[in-house]
Structures are given as structure tokens and as C-alpha cells.
Amino acid sequence: MRIVIAKPGLDGHDRGAKIIARALRDAGHDVIYTGLRKTPSEIVGIVNDEDAEILGISTLSGAHDSLIPKICDELRGSSLGNVVVFAGGIIPERDLKLLHKSGVRAVFGPGTPTSEVLDFLDEVTIRKQNENPTGVGDDLGWNWT
Amino acid sequence: MSSINELLELAKSGDRRSLSRLITEISESDEIPQFPPKSIWTLGVTGPPGVGKSTLIGKMMKYWVSSGESVAVLALDPSSPISGGSFLADRVRMDGDYLGKKTFIRSIPSGNIPGGISPRIRPICQALSACGWTRIVIETVGTGQSEFRIASLVDRLLLVDGPDRGDIIQAEKAGILELADVIAVNKSDLPGASSSAQNIRISLGLTGNDNREVILVSAIKDEGVEGLISAIEACQSKTNTMELAMRERLLSEWDSILVLNPEIDEIIAKLCDGSITMGKAIQILGKSIDNRGV
Numbered sequence: 001m002r003i004v005i006a007k008p009g010l011d012g013h014d015r016g017a018k019i020i021a022r023a024l025r026d027a028g029h030d031v032i033y034t035g036l037r038k039t040p041s042e043i044v045g046i047v048n049d050e051d052a053e054i055l056g057i058s059t060l061s062g063a064h065d066s067l068i069p070k071i072c073d074e075l076r077g078s079s080l081g082n083v084v085v086f087a088g089g090i091i092p093e094r095d096l097k098l099l100h101k102s103g104v105r106a107v108f109g110p111g112t113p114t115s116e117v118l119d120f121l122d123e124v125t126i127r128k129q130n131e132n133p134t135g136v137g138d139d140l141g142w143n144w145t
Numbered sequence: 146m147s148s149i150n151e152l153l154e155l156a157k158s159g160d161r162r163s164l165s166r167l168i169t170e171i172s173e174s175d176e177i178p179q180f181p182p183k184s185i186w187t188l189g190v191t192g193p194p195g196v197g198k199s200t201l202i203g204k205m206m207k208y209w210v211s212s213g214e215s216v217a218v219l220a221l222d223p224s225s226p227i228s229g230g231s232f233l234a235d236r237v238r239m240d241g242d243y244l245g246k247k248t249f250i251r252s253i254p255s256g257n258i259p260g261g262i263s264p265r266i267r268p269i270c271q272a273l274s275a276c277g278w279t280r281i282v283i284e285t286v287g288t289g290q291s292e293f294r295i296a297s298l299v300d301r302l303l304l305v306d307g308p309d310r311g312d313i314i315q316a317e318k319a320g321i322l323e324l325a326d327v328i329a330v331n332k333s334d335l336p337g338a339s340s341s342a343q344n345i346r347i348s349l350g351l352t353g354n355d356n357r358e359v360i361l362v363s364a365i366k367d368e369g370v371e372g373l374i375s376a377i378e379a380c381q382s383k384t385n386t387m388e389l390a391m392r393e394r395l396l397s398e399w400d401s402i403l404v405l406n407p408e409i410d411e412i413i414a415k416l417c418d419g420s421i422t423m424g425k426a427i428q429i430l431g432k433s434i435d436n437r438g439v
Contacts, residue, residue, distance in 0.1 A: 025230035030254045035237035042244075046236070049249055051165040079162050 001121065003054040006034045006043045008071065011061035016089060016110075020056060023114035029121075040070040044078055052083065054121065055136075057104075059089045069102040072136050076103070081137015084124050086144075088112070103136035106144035120144045149178055156276045161249075164276055168251055171268050177398070178268045185274035187281045188377060189295040191321060192305035194287025197331040201305060201364035201373075202282055203239035208374050209280050210243045217249040217278040219269060221262070223286045224254040231255075235284060249278065255286050257404055262294045264398045270298075288321065296324040297393030301380050303373075304328045306345070308337035322348070324389075326357065326380040329373055333361040408433050 005021045007014050014036060021031045032050045034043060047055050055075070057068055068087055075083055086106040087099060096107055106120050123144060124134055133139040149170050155163035171178055190198050199220065206216045220235035233252035244250075256263055262285065270281050285295050296302050304325035322328070322345070330342040342359045349355040358376050362369035403409065412429055415421045421429070 021232055025225060025232045026228045028225075028228045028230040030224075030231045030233060030252075032252045033232065033234045033237060035234070035240060045244075048162055049165050050252060051169045 001054055001125075002030050002032065002050060002052045003056060004032045004034060004043070004047050004050055004052040005056045005058065006038055006046070006071075007036045007058055008038055008040060008043055008067045009059060009061050009063045010037060011059055011063075012036055013060050014058065016060070017056075017058035020058070020088060020108075020114065020117060023117060024121075027118050027121075040067060040074055043071055044074040044080065047075065047080060047083055048078060054124070055083050055085045056117075057085065057087045057089075059087070059091070062090070064089065064091050065095050065098055068099055068104060072102040072104065076137045082135040083137075084128075084134050085136045086117070086120065100143050101140065103138075103140065105134065105136075105142065108145065149174065153272060153275065156272070164249070164273075165251075167272055168269055171272060172253070172263070172265050174265075177264055180268055180271035180275060183271070183274060185270060185281065185300075186279060187270050187283065187299040187301070189283050189285065189299035189302045190305060191285040191288050191292070191295050191302065191325075193289065193307070196287075196305050196307035197364050198284050198287075198305050199235040199238035201329065201331055201362065201370070202284055203241065204364045204367055204370045205282070205374055206239060206248055207241060207243040208371060210245075210247045214280045215247045215249075215278045216280040216282065217251070217273045218282045218284060219251050219253055219266065220284045221253050221255050221286050224256050226257065229257070249273070258397070258401050262298060262397060264394065264401055267298050267394070293321050293324050293389075294393050294397055296321075297389060297391075297397070301326045301377060303377060306330050306341060307332050308335045308341050327373070327376045328357060328359045329362050330359060331362050331364055333363040333369060334366050402434060403430065406430060406433060 003024055005017050007017055021033055024031045032052065034046050057071065059067060064087065072085060075081065085104050086108065087104050088108040091107055091109060099107055108117060127134045133142060149167065152163045152167040152170060156167050190202055192198055202218055206218065209216045218239065222231055222233045222235055224231045231254035233254060236250045236252055239250055266283060273281050283295065283299060302325050304321060306328065307330065328345055330338050330345070332338055338361060342361050345359045349357055360369060360373045360376055362373050364370065408429065412426050416423065416426055
């Protein structure tokens with residue numbers, strides 16, 4: 001799969017993003033890294049130009065509650081509703097509902113084994129094959145974590 | 146094929162979503178799509194890993210955009226020979242407020258195709274050109290001395306080198322240096338860059354009639370990039386390398402037929418456990434290609 005790993009906003013730490021990127025690469029995926037400090041519009045532009053199926057957003061700055069819903073909105077507004085979005089980083093549990101409501105299908109916190117991200121992607125593949133809602137623009141209701 | 150044509154029409158009308166999907170379709174189609182010949186402007190950028198190809202392309206994009214061009218970049222990065230996956234990060238280096246409607250960057254994994262350049266690159270360039278992109282740049286994976294497939298796919302070739310790349314003997318070896326139209330030595334802000342450039346100039350000077358320029362640039366400091374662009378713009382599209390181009394194109398199509406052969410993994414496994422010889426393996430592959438009528 002073509003997967004974009006993105007770092008939105010003012011957040012200069014990308015070790016987590018790179019660990020995920022490496023795990024995905026080693027599982028045979030093509031991973032496109034955006035680099036640091038991207039705006040939601042830049043990220044959506046990259047997902048479009050790279051024709052990615054999956055977008056992973058890593059944030060540790062505490063601005064996930066405003067940046068991630070904005071990215072999801074812009075994806076839907078740019079005919080990219082079939083893209084599957086997951087998030088990772090420092091995201092308190094109380095914010096999960098908000099992210100799920102925005103269309104994020106999984107949130108991976110610190111300590112998550114990388115194999116779990118791969119399991120999530122396997123499930124995404126099965127759901128897509130069965131035409132179950134999975135993308136950011138599809139019906140809500142299913143979340144991995 | 147019909148979906149390729151439909152996407153092309155939508156992309157031509159300026160729909161960026163369709164353009165992006167079109168590139169995916171061309172990359173994944175079983176047959177190599179053909180587009181009507183049209184004059185297109187392509188530049189290959191090659192050179193060893195870490196010399197600053199991506200950063201330099203980023204700076205070149207800025208100048209082109211400011212002079213009204215639309216710039217599309219196909220950035221190749223290597224695929225893992227073990228997992229088949231890739232980490233594509235050239236676009237990280239192409240960053241700035243010049244990015245927007247007049248720029249398009251697509252990261253492409255090299256795949257397990259020998260030479261790292263898929264025969265699909267050419268039709269992708271043709272499609273980009275049909276959609277109005279006036280400057281199409283292909284950045285190769287970091288290369289050594291003998292990867293010159295890129296030269297067969299582009300109209301002009303920029304070789305980027307860096308400081309301290311070895312003594313003059315390196316510059317005199319046969320290889321990619323012979324095929325480059327313009328040579329840039331990047332990182333001119335670091336020691337050793339001007340002697341690197343001088344070594345290459347001396348080497349080119351040995352032939353007497355070689356008037357190719359060796360240009361010192363610092364992509365990171367944005368020095369010398371305008372001069373480099375003038376030199377690239379001034380170089381004529383190649384005409385004398387037709388035979389090389391065809392040869393490389395044929396080999397690259399042949400390679401991809403081979404690599405995409407469904408039996409190849411099985412044959413490699415048999416070679417590993419010694420149950421067949423190399424000669425036998427080639428025989429089996431040859432037969433299977435015959436049977437598929439390629």
C-alpha cells in the first residue's frame with residue numbers, strides 16, 4: 001500500500017513517526033514521509049499527489065484536537081474520503097471520541113508494538129475488500145482503537 | 146486502458162485528483178500505455194547518494210515557478226530488496242512557499258527493476274506533459290558509476306556530484322559522466338567542492354572538444370542555482386544518443402517482463418536449493434515468456 005506518514009503543526013519530534021515508517025517499510029509498504037511542520041492543507045495535498053491509500057498522522061504537540069479534525073475535513077472536501085486515517089503520538093484518552101468522530105479509525109499511543117499497526121492495516125484491507133466503511137469519508141462506527 | 150484515457154481527459158482539464166490517479170494507473174497497468182508523441186521537456190537528475198539532488202531540485206523548482214513554468218518532479222527512491230517496501234523521503238527536501246498549483250511531486254519506489262528505472266516512467270512523463278507540465282524532472286535513486294538507464298528516458302541529463310568525491314582518477318573512469326549534459330558540483334559552501342569541480346573539468350578537458358560546463362552550486366545556500374538553470378535551459382535535446390536510448394529502453398522493458406514473471410520466485414527458490422542450474426533457470430524463463438506471447 002502507499003502510505004503517507006505526516007507530521008502536522010509545530011512539533012519537531014519525529015522518532016515515533018520514523019519507527020512506524022520503518023515498520024511499514026519492512027512489511028513491504030511504500031511509505032512517503034512528509035517531513036516536519038506541515039499544515040493540514042499541505043498534508044492533504046501530499047496525500048492527493050502521492051495517491052496514498054492510508055494516512056498516518058503523528059503528533060506530540062497537544063494540538064491533535066484541532067489539527068487532525070481539520071485534516072480529515074479537508075480530505076473529505078478534496079474527494080479523498082476513501083483514504084484511511086490513523087493517528088499516533090501523545091493523545092489523551094479523553095480525546096479519542098473526538099478523533100473517532102472526525103473519521104480517524106485507529107489511535108496508537110506510546111508503547112504500542114509496531115505489529116499492532118500492521119494488524120490494523122490487515123483489518124483495513126479485509127474491510128475494504130468487503131466494502132465495509134473504512135475511509136475517512138465513510139460512515140462512522142468502526143474503530144480499531 | 147479506458148480508465149487511463151478518461152483520467153487523462155479529466156487531468157488535462159486541471160483536476161489534480163485525476164492526475165494523481167492517472168499516474169497510479171499507468172504505474173500499475175499490465176501493458177505499457179502509449180501516448181501520441183508530443184514535444185516534452187524532461188530532465189534527469191542523477192548522482193551519488195547524499196550529494197543533495199533533492200535539495201537542489203527543490204531550489205530549481207523555485208526558480209522555474211517564479212519564471213512561470215509548471216514543474217513536475219518524479220522522485221525515485223530505492224525499494225527494499227528484502228521486503229519490497231520503501232521509505233520515500235525526497236520530497237522532505239523540496240520544501241518552501243513556491244510549492245502549490247504550479248508544482249507536483251510524486252515519489253516513486255524503484256521496485257526490483259534492475260537500473261531502478263521502470264519503463265513506466267516514460268509514459269508517466271508523456272501524461273504529465275499532456276496535462277500542461279512544462280518542466281518534468283526525474284530524480285534517480287542515488288547511483289554509482291554505471292547506472293545510465295536514466296539517460297535513455299530523458300532529453301537532458303544533469304549529473305550532481307559533491308565535494309571530496311575522490312581524486313581525479315574517479316572523474317576519468319568511463320560511465321555516467323560521459324552522458325551528462327550538465328554537471329553540477331553541489332555543496333560549494335563546503336571545503337573540497339571547487340577542487341572536485343576542477344578535477345572534473347580537467348577530465349573533460351582531456352578530450353579537447355568537450356565544452357560541457359561544470360557548475361558549482363550550493364543548494365542549501367541558494368548560490369549558483371540560477372546559473373545552473375541557464376545552462377540546463379541552454380542545452381539542446383539530445384539527438385545523437387538514439388541508439389543508446391533504444392537499447393536501454395529495450396533492456397528496461399525486457400527486465401521488467403522478467404522481474405514481473407509470476408514464476409520468478411519459484412525459480413529463484415529452486416536455484417537456492419540447487420535443484421536446477423542457472424542454465425536451466427534461463428531456459429524455463431525463456432519458455433514461459435514465449436508461452437505468454439510477450
